[in-house]
Amino acid sequence: xxxxxxxxxxxxxxxxxxxxxxxxxxxxxxxxxxxxxxxxxxxxxxxxxxxxxxxxxxxxxxxxxxxxxxxxxxxxxxxxxxxxxxxxxxxxxxxxxxxxxxxxxxxxxxxxxxxxxxxxxxxxxxxxxxxxxxxxxxxxxxxxxxxxxxxxxxxxxxxxxxxxxxxxxxxxxxxxxxxxxxxxxxxxxxxxxxxxxxxxxxxxxxxxxxxxxxxxxxxxxxxxxxxxxxxxxxxxxxxxxxxxxxxxxxxxxxxxxxxxxxxxxxxxxxxxxxxxxxxxxxxxxxxxxxxxxxxxxxxxxxxxxxxxxxxxxxxxxxxxxxxxxxxxxxxxxxxxxxxxxxxxxxxxxxxxxxxxxxxxxxxxxxxxxxxxxxxxxxxxxxxxxxxxxxxxxxxxxxxxxxxxxxxxxxxxxxxxxxxxxxxxxxxxxxxxxxxxxxxxxxxxxxxxxxxxxxxxxxxxxxxxxxxxxxxxxxxxxxxxxxxxxxxxxxxxxxxxxxxxxxxxxxxxxxxxxxxxxxxxxxxxxxxxxxxxxxxxxxxxxxxxxxxxxxxxxxxxxxxxxxxxxxxxxxxxxxxxxxxxxx
Amino acid sequence: xxxxxxxxxxxxxxxxxxxxxxxxxxxxxxxxxxxxxxxxxxxxxxxxxxxxxxxxxxxxxxxxxxxxxxxxxxxxxxxxxxxxxxxxxxxxxxxxxxxxxxxxxxxxxxxxxxxxxxxxxxxxxxxxxxxxxxxxxxxxxxxxxxxxxxxxxxxxxxxxxx
Numbered sequence: 167x168x169x170x171x172x173x174x175x176x177x178x179x180x181x182x183x184x185x186x187x188x189x190x191x192x193x194x195x196x197x198x199x200x201x202x203x204x205x206x207x208x209x210x211x212x213x214x215x216x217x218x219x220x221x222x223x224x225x226x227x228x229x230x231x232x233x234x235x236x237x238x239x240x241x242x243x244x245x246x247x248x249x250x251x252x253x254x255x256x257x258x259x260x261x262x263x264x265x266x267x268x269x270x271x272x273x274x275x276x277x278x279x280x281x282x283x284x285x286x287x288x289x290x291x292x293x294x295x296x297x298x299x300x301x302x303x304x305x306x307x308x309x310x311x312x313x314x315x316x317x318x319x320x321x322x323x324x325x326x327x328x329x330x331x332x333x334x335x336x337x338x339x340x341x342x343x344x345x346x347x348x349x350x351x352x353x354x355x356x357x358x359x360x361x362x363x364x365x366x367x368x369x370x371x372x373x374x375x376x377x378x379x380x381x382x383x384x385x386x387x388x389x390x391x392x393x394x395x396x397x398x399x400x401x402x403x404x405x406x407x408x409x410x411x412x413x414x415x416x417x418x419x420x421x422x423x424x425x426x427x428x429x430x431x432x433x434x435x436x437x438x439x440x441x442x443x444x445x446x447x448x449x450x451x452x453x454x455x456x457x458x459x460x461x462x463x464x465x466x467x468x469x470x471x472x473x474x475x476x477x478x479x480x481x482x483x484x485x486x487x488x489x490x491x492x493x494x495x496x497x498x499x500x501x502x503x504x505x506x507x508x509x510x511x512x513x514x515x516x517x518x519x520x521x522x523x524x525x526x527x528x529x530x531x532x533x534x535x536x537x538x539x540x541x542x543x544x545x546x547x548x549x550x551x552x553x554x555x556x557x558x559x560x561x562x563x564x565x566x567x568x569x570x571x572x573x574x575x576x577x578x579x580x581x582x583x584x585x586x587x588x589x590x591x592x593x594x595x596x597x598x599x600x601x602x603x604x605x606x607x608x609x610x611x612x613x614x615x616x617x618x619x620x621x622x623x624x625x626x627x628x629x630x631x632x633x634x635x636x637x638x639x640x641x642x643x644x645x646x647x648x649x650x651x652x653x654x655x656x657x658x659x660x661x662x663x664x665x666x667x668x669x670x671x672x673x674x675x676x677x678x679x680x681x682x683x684x685x686x687x688x689x690x691x692x693x694x695x696x697x698x699x700x701x702x703x704x705x706x707x708x709x710x711x712x713x714x715x716x717x718x719x720x721x722x723x724x725x726x727x728x729x730x731x732x733x734x735x736x737x738x739x740x741x742x743x744x745x746x747x748x
Numbered sequence: 749x750x751x752x753x754x755x756x757x758x759x760x761x762x763x764x765x766x767x768x769x770x771x772x773x774x775x776x777x778x779x780x781x782x783x784x785x786x787x788x789x790x791x792x793x794x795x796x797x798x799x800x801x802x803x804x805x806x807x808x809x810x811x812x813x814x815x816x817x818x819x820x821x822x823x824x825x826x827x828x829x830x831x832x833x834x835x836x837x838x839x840x841x842x843x844x845x846x847x848x849x850x851x852x853x854x855x856x857x858x859x860x861x862x863x864x865x866x867x868x869x870x871x872x873x874x875x876x877x878x879x880x881x882x883x884x885x886x887x888x889x890x891x892x893x894x895x896x897x898x899x900x901x902x903x904x905x906x907x908x909x910x
Contacts, residue, residue, distance in 0.1 A: 309769060310776050314819045317764070334819060369761060369822045493813035496806070 180228075185360045192321040192352040193222035196285070197229075199328040202360055205229050205256050207247060207614045209240035213260025214300055215287030218352040232614065232643065235635035237264050239607040241271025241284065242633065246608030248280050249594045250569055251615035252406065254336050258285045262300030265346075266307065270601055273311040275342040277598025278427060279404060281335040282342040283328075284312075290350040291319055305346050313341030321354040329361035338372025339491040340404055372490060376507030381516055383503050384462070384486055389521045391460035393482075393529045394420045397443065397472075400427030400597070401465015401489060403590040407510030408432065411464065414513050417520045421533045423451035425466045426597045430587035434566065438530075440537050444472040445733045446579040449540035452731070452739040454533050455480050462486040465509040468498040469598070474739035488512050542583045542730075543746070550724040551699055553577060553652045557584040559707060560622060560650065568620040569612050571595065573605030573629030576658035579729040581624045603632030609647045610636060620648070620711075627653040627680055637690035640716035648710050649692075651683050651720045654727065662728045666743070687718035698722045753782070754808050755834060755904045758797040758815055759789060759823040766820045770797060773818065779803065779811050783836075783901030794822060798903045827904045834904035838882045839864070840873045843893030852892060859885050870895060878902070 184198045196219060200208070207230045212220040223231055234240040237259040244255030255275075259268050265286040275282045289298040305315045314334050316327045324347070331343040388394060402411050402424075408431050415422050415438055423443045424432050432439055441448035443455055455461060461483040466472065468487075473479045476498060486503040487495045495504045505512055544554040557580050560568070566586040571594035572578040578595055587593050594612050596604040609623030630651050640647055657675040664672050687694030693713055697703040703721055710717040730745030760766045767786060774781050782800040789796040801811065808826065815824045827834075844852055852871055856863055861875035875885050879902060886894070 305765065306768065309765070309772055313817075367819065370819045491817070493810065493817055497810060 185362070186358070187360075188358055189355050190358050191218060191222065192324050192347065192354050192356075193218040195321070195324045195356075195358050196328065196347070196352065197222055197226060198358065199325050199360065200256065201228055202362055203328065203332045204253065207232065208256045208258060209234055209243040209247070209611065210258030211237050211240055211260070211264060213264045213287065215261035215264075215289060215349045216258060216352070218349065219258065219285075219287065219347070230614070232610070232639055234607070235638050236633065237267035238271055238603060239610075239633050239636040239639075241268045241282070242274070242601075242604050242607035243611035243614070243636070244282055245271060245275050245280050245604070246571055246594050246611030247615045248275075248282060248611070249278075249608070250591050250612035252404075252591060253615070254281045254283055254332055255611060256283050256285070259287070260300065261286060261288045261304070262302045264300075265302055265304040269307060269311070270599075270603075272308050272342050272344065274596050274599045274601040274604060276311040276313070278596065279340045279400060280342065281340040283331050283335055284342055284344045286344065286346050287352065288317070288346045288348045291348045292350065294348065305344060308344050311342070312344045313339075315344040315346065317346045317348075318351050319348070321351050321356045324351070325359055325361045330365050330367065333365040334370060338370070373492070373506050374490070374508040374511050376488075376505045376512045376515065378515075380503055380505045381512070384505065384516065385519070385521055387460050387484055387486065387503065388418055388420070388523050390525065391484075391523055392525045393458045394418070394460040394462065394523050394526055395454050395458040395483075396420050396422040396462045396464060397425065397455065397466055398422055398428045398431055398464045399425040399466025400431075401509040402428055402431035405465065405490070405509040405511075406590075407465075407508075407513050408590045410510055410513035410517060413517050414520060417517065418523045419526065419530060420462070420523050421454060421530065423447070423454065425469070425472055426582055426595065428466060429582060429593045430590045433588045434586040435588060437534065440533060441542075442582055444469075444739060445474070446583065446729050446731065447472075447739070448537075448542065449731060449742060449744070450533060450536040452733070452742060453536060455483075456738065456740040458483045460484050460486070462488070464488045464513070465490075467494045470498075473498065474733045474737055478738040544727070544730075547724070548700070551697065551703060551721055553654070553721070553723040553727055554580050554584055555700070556650070556652060556703060556721045556723065557581055557624070559703060560624070561585045563707060563711065564620060564622070568592070568622045569594065569616060571605050571609040571612055571621070571623045573625045574600045574602045575626050575629065576654075576662065576727070576729050577624055577626045577652040578605075579659075580652075583729075602629040605629055606647075606649060607633045607636045609649070610639060610645055613645050613647050621646075622648045622650060624650045624652065626658060627651055627655060627677055627683070628657045630683070631680060634686060637687060637692050637716075637718070641691040644715050646715050649687075649716065649718045651718065652723050653680075653683065653720050654723050654725045655680070656725055658727070659729070662732075665728070666732070667734065683718055683720040692716045692718055694718045694720070696720045696722065751802055751804055753800060753802050753828070754826060755798065755800050755828040755832065755902060756808075756811070757825045757827050757904070758799060758821060759825075760795050760797060760818075761820040761822065762793050762795045763820050766795070767797075769818050769820060770799075770815065773814055774799075774801070774811075777810070777814060779807065785901045785903045787903075798827070798901075800902050825906070827906055831907045832904050833907060834878050834902045835876055836879055836882055836900055836902045837874065837876050838885075838897065838899045840875065840886065840889060840894060841896040842871050842873060842889050843869065843895055844871045845869050848892060852889070855885070855888050861885060
């Protein structure tokens with residue numbers, strides 16, 4: 167076994183084999199259709215309702231199937247695969263509990279616009295609606311958290327449905343699409359009629375090209391602005407528009423802040439980059455937003471963690487919003503110049519004759535001054551290991567070139583603050599839903615998509631225990647993810663809120679009784695290391711980097727560390743707790 | 749903000765689960781549904797839903813945009829932004845001893861409604877009209893005693909050649 171994805175290029179010869187019009191089962195149609203969509207890796211877990219599908223996979227080697235240890239692990243891995251590659255992530259689970267175990271992962275992907283095709287088995291069509299064994303109405307359950315879903319009742323529909331599902335998942339505003347396949351449909355035989363032609367759906371025509379008049383208005387606004395700012399989000403990464411964004415920023419000279427999901431969409435080393443905005447964003451980004459007179463949102467959705475108190479957000483700014491999803495424009499923040507379109511396409515068109523923001527010299531100097539005077543800071547210590555220091559060490563030893571996945575909580579924010587990303591698709595984190603348990607399995611998917619790159623999964627001791635069972639698939643497939651656990655023996659972000667907002671009333675946050683993570687790793691046959699001070703930390707990390715396979719490195723860090731700056735709920739984003747008050 | 753009643757028509761693929769997708773969207777985004785009617789449209793394979801909802805202009809805009817995100821939604825039309833005809837049908841079972849019948853028939857005729865069933869001590873009245881007309885008719889029938897009421901909710905169409 168190896169991490170190697172079977173090197174199946176869709177050669178003419180293979181395509182001919184896959185496309186051959188033969189009478190085959192629905193299950194075989196599924197596999198062939200996946201291959202025709204370019205799938206090279208699938209994450210899944212078998213069960214009664216998908217037995218025909220798994221039977222068709224017996225001895226099948228045209229794509230890799232990774233058997234996770236929990237359906238939730240499978241879907242988070244598929245999500246990580248999609249985020250780190252830009253391709254559609256695919257996972258398979260059985261009916262009933264298999265399908266419902268995917269729900270958190272589907273919601274995670276939906277909130278962060280990750281393209282997934284989620285395949286579930288269901289009981290036979292004759293049993294649907296009878297409360298049959300392992301029956302669940304998964305299309306009904308997931309309706310609010312899927313971009314679209316299908317319950318396939320006729321095997322003849324299967325090739326079209328799969329083709330449409332991939333198209334819907336990975337175009338427009340991307341998202342998860344669910345295909346529910348009853349057992350008798352995966353068993354039924356029919357003549358395979360592959361669908362490869364462009365999809366034409368009357369109800370689905372995402373607008374890619376923007377209205378030119380709106381672009382002219384934006385050009386005009388840039389020329390006039392004295393305090394312009396770009397707020398760039400995940401849309402930059404998802405559209406592949408990072409190079410166009412770089413050109414746009416270079417040409418206009420407008421300072422740029424990137425949201426949590428936008429990290430990596432613009433190189434962090436650039437002088438005009440001022441870090442992340444919002445609840446745990448930089449002093450510079452938050453003040454720049456509040457003082458700007460022109461705020462250009464490129465592919466972000468004005469999430470409440472970014473805007474803080476809406477009434478009072480960017481009070482002086484003319485707001486421009488570029489987004490592929492018209493429903494995002496004007497949803498939270500009133501917009502002066504709406505631009506509906508694909509971020510990459512919009513930026514390409516804008517860049518044709520984009521003006522320099524000539525009136526903004528004073529502003530640029532002011533913003534640069536903040537950036538210099540108010541970087542992220544923490545009090546380092548020689549007695550206890552500081553989590554921020556650990557992330558800085560990870561960054562320094564990898565030159566910001568690794569793919570980093572995180573779980574949710576304090577370690578996620580420190581990773582976002584102290585790891586300096588230089589390229590897109592290098593940062594995998596659950597931003598919208600904030601799903602604990604996401605960090606580690608998503609790293610497995612990211613590694614499968616990028617066998618040659620270093621993948622670091624940064625977790626807390628809480629979230630690591632939500633999907634630690636997937637250590638098994640790292641071990642058995644030798645997937646060389648470096649699994650970092652910042653262990654503060656507590657649910658840190660909850661502790662922080664309880665300290666700051668609930669008068670130190672610490673309620674149910676103590677994670678005493680957690681396993682010895684080194685032994686846990688070893689129990690799965692994965693190397694485990696522990697560090698409690700800087701010297702050990704450096705040595706352990708070096709050993710981890712020098713080890714070819716998966717490694718768990720536990721850093722025992724200060725329990726009482728808080729994430730700063732912090733904007734408490736109900737405040738505008740320039741009202742930040744900076745953490746140096748005490 | 750101006751809270752108004754809006755009537756929108758939604759042309760959808762005639763697929764299982766479409767009603768659930770549309771009504772679910774209204775529910776989870778906190779949009780109000782006053783009434784909803786669904787039936788065939790002029791085109792095979794498409795159904796037309798007519799939804800009466802309340803909210804300000806911003807809410808209406810969000811409703812339209814969110815509806816368009818549903819893959820099975822083909823078209824959304826704000827009928828109430830233009831001159832429109834709106835109709836609702838109601839069946840009303842009114843308590844009526846034989847002696848009271850002529851009086852009730854008088855009300856029914858005035859409203860150009862009709863009696864579609866007569867029981868030993870009740871009448872079933874069918875009335876078609878806009879919501880106000882049906883409300884008015886109900887007011888007049890109330891004193892006799894309304895045993896059962898079933899209203900379809902409004903369906904509507906823009907006037908002229910639009």
